[in-house]
Amino acid sequence: MDVIAGLIELKPNSDEEVQDWKAFIEDHREQALESLHAEGVSVESWFSLTLGGKDYLLCYMRADSIEKSQQVMADSDNPVDARHRQFKESAWVWGSHVKTELLLDLAT
Secondary structure (H helix, E strand, C coil): CEEEEEEEEECCCCHHHHHHHHHHHHHCHHHHHHHHHHHCEEEEEEEEEEECCEEEEEEEEEECCHHHHHHHHHHCCCHHHHHHHHHHHHHECCCCCEECCCCCCCCC
């Protein structure tokens, strides 16, 4: 089981895009869950935060294989995955993704 978390800087003034993306995922919850299942992801959580006047997203994922999950998502024709790819292009600052080091992981 792979566990990752990453910090993603958002482009300035992308608040509306973030809310639109969130609403789309919520409105297509069943398709989102189907996508996670196909990707082997058991948990995917997103958090928003502001640091030093910049907006960020923090993503946490638990999957059988993060590499496999990313490849499945990239090749998927699921509308949720397509919307997520579009969101990444329009709202993320490319090259700003800060990977984290897992220190401790407890699960039952």
